[in-house]
Amino acid sequence: xxxxxxxxxxxxxxxxxxxxxxxxxxxxxxxxxxxxxxxxxxxxxxxxxxxxxxxxxxxxxxxxxxxxxxxxxxxxxxxxxxxxxxxxxxxxxxxxxxxxxxxxxxxxxxxxxxxxxxxxxxxxxxxxxxxxxxxxxxxxxxxxxxxxxxxxxxxxxxxxxxxxxxxxxxxxxxxxxxxxxxxxxxxxxxxxxxxxxxxxxxxxxxxxxxxxxxxxxxxxxxxxxxxxxxxxxxxxxxxxxxxxxxxxxxxxxxxxxxxxxxxxxxxxxxxxxxxxxxxxxxxxxxxxxxxxxxxxxxxxxxxxxxxxxxxxxxxxxxxxxxxxxxxxxxxxxxxxxxxxxxxxxxxxxxxxxxxxxxxxxxxxxxxxxxxxxxxxxxxxxxxxxxxxxxxxxxxxxxxxxxxxxxxxxxxxxxxxxxxxxxxxxxxxxxxxxxxxxxxxxxxxxxx
Numbered sequence: 001x002x003x004x005x006x007x008x009x010x011x012x013x014x015x016x017x018x019x020x021x022x023x024x025x026x027x028x029x030x031x032x033x034x035x036x037x038x039x040x041x042x043x044x045x046x047x048x049x050x051x052x053x054x055x056x057x058x059x060x061x062x063x064x065x066x067x068x069x070x071x072x073x074x075x076x077x078x079x080x081x082x083x084x085x086x087x088x089x090x091x092x093x094x095x096x097x098x099x100x101x102x103x104x105x106x107x108x109x110x111x112x113x114x115x116x117x118x119x120x121x122x123x124x125x126x127x128x129x130x131x132x133x134x135x136x137x138x139x140x141x142x143x144x145x146x147x148x149x150x151x152x153x154x155x156x157x158x159x160x161x162x163x164x165x166x167x168x169x170x171x172x173x174x175x176x177x178x179x180x181x182x183x184x185x186x187x188x189x190x191x192x193x194x195x196x197x198x199x200x201x202x203x204x205x206x207x208x209x210x211x212x213x214x215x216x217x218x219x220x221x222x223x224x225x226x227x228x229x230x231x232x233x234x235x236x237x238x239x240x241x242x243x244x245x246x247x248x249x250x251x252x253x254x255x256x257x258x259x260x261x262x263x264x265x266x267x268x269x270x271x272x273x274x275x276x277x278x279x280x281x282x283x284x285x286x287x288x289x290x291x292x293x294x295x296x297x298x299x300x301x302x303x304x305x306x307x308x309x310x311x312x313x314x315x316x317x318x319x320x321x322x323x324x325x326x327x328x329x330x331x332x333x334x335x336x337x338x339x340x341x342x343x344x345x346x347x348x349x350x351x352x353x354x355x356x357x358x359x360x361x362x363x364x365x366x367x368x369x370x371x372x373x374x375x376x377x378x379x380x381x382x383x384x385x386x387x388x389x390x391x392x393x394x395x396x397x398x399x400x401x402x403x404x405x406x407x408x409x410x411x412x413x414x415x416x417x418x419x420x421x422x423x424x425x426x427x428x429x430x431x432x433x434x435x436x437x438x439x440x441x442x443x444x445x446x447x
Contacts, residue, residue, distance in 0.1 A: 085151040088188040090287035095143040096159060097179040115147045116158035123160060139179070154183055187219040189285050191292035192259065197279070200268060200297060204304040205336035205407075207267045210234075214250075214281040214292070217259045225260050227252040229284035232264040236277045236299075243272055250281075271404045271414065274301035274338050303446055304337030305402065312420050321425040323380040329373060330417035333444060334407045341402035341446045346416060348397060349445070350389035354438035355430065362434045364391040368421045371399045379419035386421065394445060402446060418444075 085091070100111065111130040114123040126144040148154050159181065194214045202208055214232065218224045230250040236243050250264035262283070276298055282291035312326040335341060350364030370379035370386030378385045387397045397418065405414035436442060 084155045085183065085185055086187060087151050088288065088290070089151040090186045090188070091145075091149050091151065091154050092184040092186060092287065093143050093145040093182075094148055094154070094157075094184075095141055095182045097139065097141050097181070098161070099139045099179060112160075112162040113142060114160040114162070115144065116156070116160065117147060117153055118156035119150065119153050151185070154185070157181075157183075186224075186285060186287040188288040189216055189218040189225055189283055189290045191216050191281050191283060191290055194279055194281050194292060194295040197295075197297035199300055201300045202268060202270045202272060202302050202338050204302065205270050205306065207269050209265050209267050210297075211263070211265050212279075213253070213261060213263045215259045215261055216281075216283045216290075218285055220285065222255050222258055222260050224285045226284050226286065227260065227262075229289065230262040230264075230282070232266065232279065232281045234266055234268070234277045234279060234297075236273050236275060238273060238275065241273065245269075245272070268299065269406070270302075270304075270336055271338055271406055272299060273404075274299050299338075301339050302337040303339040303341070304335070305444075305446055306334045306336050307444055308332055308334075314420075314422055317422065317425050319425055319427045319429055319431065322423060323377050324422045324425070325373065325377060325379060326420040329379075329419045331420075331444075333402060333416050333418065335402040335404055335414040335446075336407070338404050339446070340404050343401040344396040344398055345447045346397050346400035346402055346418075347394040347445050347447065348389060348418075349394040349443045350391065351436060351439035351442060352391050353434035353436060355432045355434050356437070357432040358430065359438065360429060361439075362425070362429060364389045366422055366424050366426070368423055369397050369400075370419050370421070371397070371417060373419040377421060380421035380423055386419075394443075 094115075096113065113126050113130070115126055116122075117124055124147050126142065126147060130140075130142075148157060192215045195212045197210060197212050200208060200210060212232075214230075216225060216230070228249070230252065231246065231248045232250055233244055233246040235245075245266050245268060247264045247266045250262045253261040253263050255261075260283075262281075264281070276296050278293060279295040279297065280291055280293045281295075282289055284290075309328060309331060312328055312331060314324055315327045317324050333346065348369055350367055352361040352363050354361050365388060367389045368380055368382055368386040369389065370381075372378040372385055380386060382388050385399050387395060387399075389395055400416050400418065401413075402416050403413045405412045407414040
């Protein structure tokens with residue numbers, strides 16, 4: 001990055017008011033000074049306008065001789081108006097210029113300077129009171145960079161100068177003149193445009209890399225941008241569910257025509273929600289970060305699952321056998337897409353099994369499927385947790401669901417187990433092998 005230039009704004013005195021307190025009086029020395037001095041408002045070294053003074057007090061701009069005693073103050077309030085510092089700008093340093101002399105160089109706490117901070121409604125001292133003066137009329141500069149840090153507070157700035165006498169009965173004579181203030185600030189960068197992202201779809205069981213770009217500018221010059229801060233994110237929120245995918249190190253591509261182009265790649269995972277996603281692109285300069293959150297894209301829904309193992313067997317059973325469970329239970333199904341599969345929407349289509357010798361059939365209605373097993377053979381009890389199959393019909397398993405999620409986590413709900421039961425082997429069936437070779441394979445689907 002190019003080195004950053006100092007940014008300075010000179011604002012102008014608009015009103016000076018004098019408040020006389022008990023035991024304090026003032027006299028005016030007719031020293032001719034300009035009633036009003038136009039000062040350029042400067043941002044990063046470039047003049048952007050002038051601040052015009054308006055006179056409401058005939059004593060403005062006249063050097064004053066002030067008599068103060070017994071620590072009773074005379075106060076001068078400086079208000080600012082005219083050209084405003086743009087919203088979002090970062091205030092770095094405020095420096096006040098004034099001239100002052102004192103008849104008594106031993107005066108302690110002779111001058112206090114406070115900033116009015118509008119956002120907190122406070123008068124805040126900018127530092128310790130100033131007590132070291134010279135007999136000769138001298139110019140002073142005092143700076144602060146911690147109190148006023150926002151454009152709103154800078155535009156509402158008031159400076160309170162308070163002149164104090166010492167604790168003795170003798171008079172302390174001051175000659176005080178407010179000259180001006182310089183405000184250094186940095187204009188915020190701007191993310192101008194985010195490239196169009198077409199509708200996306202997930203990669204089953206994996207991730208999809210989405211490539212896009214955005215353009216940024218800065219009124220202080222494109223060299224003011226800090227390229228390593230460029231980043232982007234995708235976010236989607238539905239009710240309590242919120243997902244954010246981020247690239248915290250987008251790459252600078254080129255500076256063209258006063259703008260900087262950045263390229264970003266963000267990965268979407270197979271279990272990310274379908275619907276409209278918001279895009280957030282941001283970049284910083286030396287002091288301020290800005291973002292653009294107006295762009296969106298759509299992620300489609302992809303139902304997908306994996307099944308293992310792909311076969312089930314029941315071993316050797318005799319006619320009349322009941323509540324016989326599969327020897328290789330369970331079949332595990334895994335949601336590898338981004339569709340939420342609710343209870344009852346995992347379906348199995350069973351086909352009557354045919355004998356390998358004479359073609360007689362063992363009906364699919366003799367089988368039930370459940371999501372649990374145990375000593376009571378839950379998969380065999382239709383009144384409890386299992387569902388009876390219907391020949392050549394996709395039948396929803398009552399207690400089987402498959403929410404989207406990261407199936408690699410041990411706590412995931414993206415996996416479901418299915419247990420099979422042959423509730424009755426009819427007595428009339430001859431002993432032979434029964435399989436799906438003739439009628440066709442059983443299928444599992446999700447809706």
